[in-house]
Amino acid sequence: MCGGCKTVPVDKLKESHKVYKTFNYQLQPVDKGYANRTLYINLSEQSIREKPVTQEMKDIFTGGRGFGLYHLWHAVTGKTKWNDSENEIVISSGPLGGITQYPGAGKSIVVTLSPATGTVIDSNVGGFFGPFLKFSGFDALEIQGKSEKDVIIFIDGDKGTVSIEDVEVTDMNTHVLVEQLSTLYADNDEDKKNIAIVSTGEGSETTFMGMLNFSFYDKKRNVIRIKQAGRGGTGTVFRDKKIKALVVKFSSLKGNSNHPADKNLLDETGIKMHREIATLDHKQNSMRKRGTMHLPIIMHDHDLLPVHNFKHGSHPDAAPILNWDTRLTHSGADGCWFGCTLSCAQVIHNYELKTGPYIGDKVYVDGPEYETIAGVGSNLGIFEQDHIIETNFYCDTYGIDTISFGTATAFAMECFETGIINKEITGGLDLSFGNSEVVLELLHQMARGDGFGKVVGRGVRRMKQLFVEKYQADPQFLKDIGMETKGLEYSEYVCKESLAQKGGYGLANKGPQHDEAWLIFMDMVLNQIPTFEAKAEALHYFPMMRTWFGLNGLCKLPWNDIVPEDNADQPEPEKVPEHVQNYVNLFTAVTGREITKEGLIAQAETVYNFQRVFNLKMGFGTRRYDAIPYRSVGPVTVEEYQSRAERYDNQMKEIIGVDPADKSVEEKLAITRQYREKQYEMLCDSVYKRRGWTAQGVPTLETLKRLKIDFVDVVEVVSQHLDV
Amino acid sequence: MKVLRVKGELCTQCYACEEVCSTNVSKERDRSKSAIGIGEKAVDTGRVDITTCDQCGQCIEVCPTNALYRAKSGVVLLNEDDCVGCLSCVGFCPSGAMFRHEDLLEPFKCTSCGKCVKECAEGALYLEDL
Ligand code: SF4
Ligand code: SF4
Ligand code: SF4
Numbered sequence: 062m063c064g065g066c067k068t069v070p071v072d073k074l075k076e077s078h079k080v081y082k083t084f085n086y087q088l089q090p091v092d093k094g095y096a097n098r099t100l101y102i103n104l105s106e107q108s109i110r111e112k113p114v115t116q117e118m119k120d121i122f123t124g125g126r127g128f129g130l131y132h133l134w135h136a137v138t139g140k141t142k143w144n145d146s147e148n149e150i151v152i153s154s155g156p157l158g159g160i161t162q163y164p165g166a167g168k169s170i171v172v173t174l175s176p177a178t179g180t181v182i183d184s185n186v187g188g189f190f191g192p193f194l195k196f197s198g199f200d201a202l203e204i205q206g207k208s209e210k211d212v213i214i215f216i217d218g219d220k221g222t223v224s225i226e227d228v229e230v231t232d233m234n235t236h237v238l239v240e241q242l243s244t245l246y247a248d249n250d251e252d253k254k255n256i257a258i259v260s261t262g263e264g265s266e267t268t269f270m271g272m273l274n275f276s277f278y279d280k281k282r283n284v285i286r287i288k289q290a291g292r293g294g295t296g297t298v299f300r301d302k303k304i305k306a307l308v309v310k311f312s313s314l315k316g317n318s319n320h321p322a323d324k325n326l327l328d329e330t331g332i333k334m335h336r337e338i339a340t341l342d343h344k345q346n347s348m349r350k351r352g353t354m355h356l357p358i359i360m361h362d363h364d365l366l367p368v369h370n371f372k373h374g375s376h377p378d379a380a381p382i383l384n385w386d387t388r389l390t391h392s393g394a395d396g397c398w399f400g401c402t403l404s405c406a407q408v409i410h411n412y413e414l415k416t417g418p419y420i421g422d423k424v425y426v427d428g429p430e431y432e433t434i435a436g437v438g439s440n441l442g443i444f445e446q447d448h449i450i451e452t453n454f455y456c457d458t459y460g461i462d463t464i465s466f467g468t469a470t471a472f473a474m475e476c477f478e479t480g481i482i483n484k485e486i487t488g489g490l491d492l493s494f495g496n497s498e499v500v501l502e503l504l505h506q507m508a509r510g511d512g513f514g515k516v517v518g519r520g521v522r523r524m525k526q527l528f529v530e531k532y533q534a535d536p537q538f539l540k541d542i543g544m545e546t547k548g549l550e551y552s553e554y555v556c557k558e559s560l561a562q563k564g565g566y567g568l569a570n571k572g573p574q575h576d577e578a579w580l581i582f583m584d585m586v587l588n589q590i591p592t593f594e595a596k597a598e599a600l601h602y603f604p605m606m607r608t609w610f611g612l613n614g615l616c617k618l619p620w621n622d623i624v625p626e627d628n629a630d631q632p633e634p635e636k637v638p639e640h641v642q643n644y645v646n647l648f649t650a651v652t653g654r655e656i657t658k659e660g661l662i663a664q665a666e667t668v669y670n671f672q673r674v675f676n677l678k679m680g681f682g683t684r685r686y687d688a689i690p691y692r693s694v695g696p697v698t699v700e701e702y703q704s705r706a707e708r709y710d711n712q713m714k715e716i717i718g719v720d721p722a723d724k725s726v727e728e729k730l731a732i733t734r735q736y737r738e739k740q741y742e743m744l745c746d747s748v749y750k751r752r753g754w755t756a757q758g759v760p761t762l763e764t765l766k767r768l769k770i771d772f773v774d775v776v777e778v779v780s781q782h783l784d785v
Numbered sequence: 786m787k788v789l790r791v792k793g794e795l796c797t798q799c800y801a802c803e804e805v806c807s808t809n810v811s812k813e814r815d816r817s818k819s820a821i822g823i824g825e826k827a828v829d830t831g832r833v834d835i836t837t838c839d840q841c842g843q844c845i846e847v848c849p850t851n852a853l854y855r856a857k858s859g860v861v862l863l864n865e866d867d868c869v870g871c872l873s874c875v876g877f878c879p880s881g882a883m884f885r886h887e888d889l890l891e892p893f894k895c896t897s898c899g900k901c902v903k904e905c906a907e908g909a910l911y912l913e914d915l
Contacts, residue, residue, distance in 0.1 A: 161871035254850075280851050316870015316890045325887040328872060332885070335876020339847075393846030400871030402847065 074245045077229035081212070084109035088221040091195060093322045094156030094651040095119065099128070100199040100223060102214060104302055105146055105206030109223050114200050121769060125155030126183045126611035127668040128201045129172025130675060133181060136205055139678045139778075143176040143294070144301045146207050152259070152307075153201035154191030156652050158614020159319050160400075162331030163647055164338065165616030167192050167398020169275060175293035175571075176269040177465070177520050178548035180679040181672060182293030182571050185611050187397025187406070188275030189257035192614070193218060193311040196318045208303040215246065218311035219255075227305070234262040234458040234508075235274040236424065238306060239285050243276075246308050253285070254278040255314075259307040261296035261460030267510030268518030270465035270550075271296030274457065279408075281392035286408065286427055288397045291462040292574055293549055300460075314399070322653030330646045331400065338402045338623055346622050350391065352405035353431035358383040360435070364705075365555045365581060367440040369494050370471035371544055371692050372701050374555040378444045382434055388446060403619050412450050416501045419458075429453040429463075435553035436467025441474060442494030452504060459508040464574075465520060466507075468550035470500060472521045472543050473513075481534045487513040521545040541691040547572040547681065556693055558708075559585040561596040564744050567689040568600060570672045576617065577604045583635055597747035602636070608665040613648070620644075667768040670752075670760045671775070677759065678778045684758040687745060695737040699726050702733070709733055759783060786859025787897040787912045789821070789837045795909035796833035798823055802901035802910060809900070810886075810893045818886050820895040821910075835909075838882035838895040844874035858897075859915070865891045 089096075098111045114128075122131045129151040136149045151172045160166045169191030175182035194202055197218025204214070208225075215224050230241045239258050247253040258276040265271025273296045274287040290296075321327045342349050360366040361383055364374030388409050395404040409426045429449050437452040438444065456463045470492075476482045477492035484491065490499045490513055506514025516524060521543045528534040544551040549572025556562035562585070565578030580599055583589045590596045610617050625639045632638065641658050648656050656664075676682030695709075696702040702709055703726065710721040713729060717736045721729055749756060753764035759782040765771040803819035810818045822836030840861050845853045852867035853874060868891040875883045875892050885892045902910045 161869045280849060314869050316868075316872075328885060328887065332872050332876045335873050337876075339877045339879075394849035394873070396849060399849050399869045400873055401849075402873045402876065 071244055074228055074230070074241060078226065078245070079228075080224050080226040082107045082109060083222055083224040086111055086198060086221050086223065088198060088218075091318065091320050093653050094319055095124070096195050096198050096200045098199055099132070099153075099201040099203060100194075100216070101203045101205070102223070102225070103206040104204065104208040104212065104225070104304070107208075107225055109225065111199070121667055122671075123155065123612040123664050123668065124200060125153050125158065125168075125614050126170040126172060126185075126608070127671075128153040128155075129170055129183060130181065130668060130672055132201060132203045133172055133174070134671075134675060134678075136203070137174060139680060141174060143174045143179065143298055147205060148174045148298060149203055149205045150295065150298055150302070151201055151203050152191060152194065154195050155612055155614030157319075157647055159192030159195055160321065160327060160331075160647070160651065161314075161316055161398075162327050162400055163334055163643070164396070164401045164403045164619040165398075166400065166614060167396075168610070168614045168616055169194075169290070170611050170614070171273060171290040171295045173293075173295055173298045174679070175295075175549070176297045177294045177522070177550075178572055178681070180547070180681045181675045182295065182549075183611060183672075184272075184290035184292050184295055185576065185616075186273070186275045186290035187288035187616065188277045189398065190259050190275050190307065190309055192314075192318075192398065193257045193309045196311050196314065197309055202307070204302065204304070207301065211303050211305045213242070213305050214307045216307075216309040218309060219313075230305070233305070235260050235287060235460060236458040238262075239274070239276050239287070242306055242308060243285055246310060252312070254280055255310055255312040257309050257311075258285075260305070261299050262458050262508065263510075264456075264459030264461040264508045264518070265296035265300045267515055268461060268507050269294045269297055269520050269523070270462045270469070270518060271298075271300060271460050272462040273299060274460065277397055279392070281394055282408075282410070284425055286406070286425065287457060288406070288427070289457065289462070291464060293571060294462075296460040319651060321651045323650040326646055326650035330643050330650065334619065334643060335402050337625060338619075341626060342403070342623055345624065348618065348622050349395075349402070349404045351386065351389070352395075352407040352428075354385045354389070354407060354429070354434065356431040357434050357439075360431075360554065363586060364558075367435050367471075367553050367555050369442050370440060370475040370542060371551070371555055372475075372698070373704055374557075376439060376442070376444070379439055380444070382438050382444050382446060382449060385429075385446070388450075401616070401619075403623060405618060405622075409450055412454065414454065415447070415451060417455055417505050424454055426450050426454045427457065432553045433463040433467070436464050437470075437500070440467050440471045440553060441500055443497045443500065445497060448497040448500070452501060455501070455504050455508070459504070461504070461507060461518075464552050465550040466504065467553065468544050469517050469521050469524065470503060472524060473517050475542055476524075476528060476534070476539075481528055481539075482532060486532065520548070521550055522548045538697075541697045543690055544692055545573070546689050547686055549573060551693065554579075554581060556581060557695055560740055560744055561590055561599055563689060563694060563741055564596065564600045564748055565604075566693060567687045567741070568745070568748055569604070570669065570676060573689070573693075577607055579603075589635065593743060593747040596744060597751040600748045601751045602662065605662045605665040605669060606636070606641070608669050609644070609661050612664060612668055615644075663768075667770055670764060670768055671770050673754075673758075673760055674765075674770075674775050674778055677782055682758070683782060684745065684749075684756070687758060689741065691734065691738070694741060695733050696730060699730070702726055702730050755783065757782065786840060786915045787899070788840050788915055789895055789897055789902070790911050790913045791835040791837055792909050792911075793832035793835050794830070795907045796823065796835060797907055798826065798833055799906070801904045801906070805900045805904040806895075809896070809898065810889070818884075818889070818893070820882070820884055820893055821901055822881070822884070833909075836881050838878075839880060840897070841879065844878050844883055844894075847873045847877040849873065852891075860897045861894065862896060863891065863894060868892075
């Protein structure tokens, strides 16, 4: 990833290599998508053992996120904190994970208790780790306990050994660490493609927004690249457990490593999809060429690209960050797993760093993805490509989530601009919107664990508390502009004009991340779901469909970022029915289990409700935790109202039925607010009803029974909330 | 570089080419494992639609493992050891000339070996030297 880091003193690394504990296991092929074992490691006890995967686990929890939740549920109590020894990090791919024939099938899902939210978080990430873990023999890796000193966990899927060990690397930041570890663990350069590493960086130790980098070997460019399990502080938990890295080695990947029940059906479904992408992608989203970088311009055009802490959805100076075509390089196969012909894993290479500890190095920078462009660019009022690339690189190598970094920094900047905090408090940093230099300094401070960077690294929720307690800030104003729900920072879409998307964010189990539901276009642009019932139906179907991908080790993008040529003529085109049928075929082809389209949704609904109950178990999960900041609902300030005055005035007249003519802006703000807040509450009512939950957002006993998750301990948790 | 060319109007659909080609990938003669595809005869022109590889190399670009490469001779070859069976190449071949078979983990393609040319009694196939 960088020229200088490649010259690693291998001998020195080898000399420092210490093995603390080794566990031998029987190598056996995967059977119809399942290894039928999971791997349990306790770092406090330095113990390693395997556990069987039961039929019940497969039937009820499917795999991936489902297995993660299952294991974590049994590991923690309602009182467990993220940094308690019993918290676990669980990584699991899912039964379809690791197939090479269909695009987007190499995902790992990370589940843990989050330092940001205090409850369960899940993060879906590419790279080779999840598939290699399964092919090495395990459907999931469960890590509990805390080590006293830094350790590496090494799973050798060629030999059938798992060990807890250590190597003295010269640098903990990912781009250096992965080079050194892959040099150590690969037999030679050619063997590097068989190594997958999970790591983080120095920023994970000092912030609550630490993420995990999952590596993959880019054979076209001969470099190690990374994908991020970004949300909720998974990297922070990783370092709290004193894990330096997870390494898995698996050398015999083939088209049947997942041992599907019906390879022919799998092949045919895959080829059909490859062909569709080959012939249609360039006419649709050009994911192969641009990845999610095709989005900034669309979001800007629709007033949805966050600017200045989500105040606005566009900006007259935004042009330089809307098109990235000249910055990208293409290999023709930029997937984060084999066979992903959608190839959205874009990369910028030979970028020369201008700041920080690696200043002057020429590096590969993965992305920047849409979320990063919006989060660390427009939302901070910075419209420079180099700033975004530089910030992206450092966030990645430091192990910091670009979304939380962007949203938390945007909040701090607005607090600075409104005088809630000042230079005295920020240690001299001028946090005005647009100040690229200071944003990068803040980021380097985070990695060093000093200065105001440390404060911002704790996230929006903790900053709000601090600013109220220490600097007498108005709590209501901070509540309005602090873009977090459940403790997690918002991802990067302005949803003020889409009621359904407000629900998509507010009702998401883990906090406001659009991977659960992205309904802005359906709702706001196309007006396809005008009624509360229609919105509630969409907020049932789409979160379930998207959850399903996480149960199976799949990526969401090939589902609807490319569509068949005749999709628009199909019933319910927004569901992309032909692709849903592909998933039915894939599930049957791999597992041998017959399933229907409705069956997929039912699988997801089971796990989704289980996760809702998990939130209840951890002390969250009721209606009040689905509340969202007013900044995501409507205009908070006079400036905001006036910037879109025509829109709001029209709505007042036509929808609310009040004549804005003789009203002051303050009055208009209040009227708009009252209306919009009520709409959100009515939306919650409709969604809870559709999902089979009480008015407090609690799954009813009938719902639990219908989904076959009425286990004694689940019912016990839920019952406490049904009495009230 | 040698490229297999066809004269569909001379083809009698005897499938001798498919049979001999299949011996490149399997021991027994099995037309379903042939890297040349004899298709339908067009009613109007009488010409048989024959699928062959023109060695364009588009599959090389899309292959994530570099299993596909252009040999010194110019012909596009597949190194089976490196192939992970993703079938991207099959879906992306503009000619439909990358083939697969359910018994095989890797796809297969024409190597311009010329066996089919020798076998064809009608002179419907020939190798062109580019
Ligand atoms: S198999 Fe297809 S893509 Fe590859 S060289 Fe032949 S014609 Fe071109
Ligand atoms: S099937 Fe094999 S040769 Fe074809 S693209 Fe995939 S890895 Fe390359
Ligand atoms: S030239 Fe050889 S490989 Fe190509 S179609 Fe003919 S027999 Fe098959």
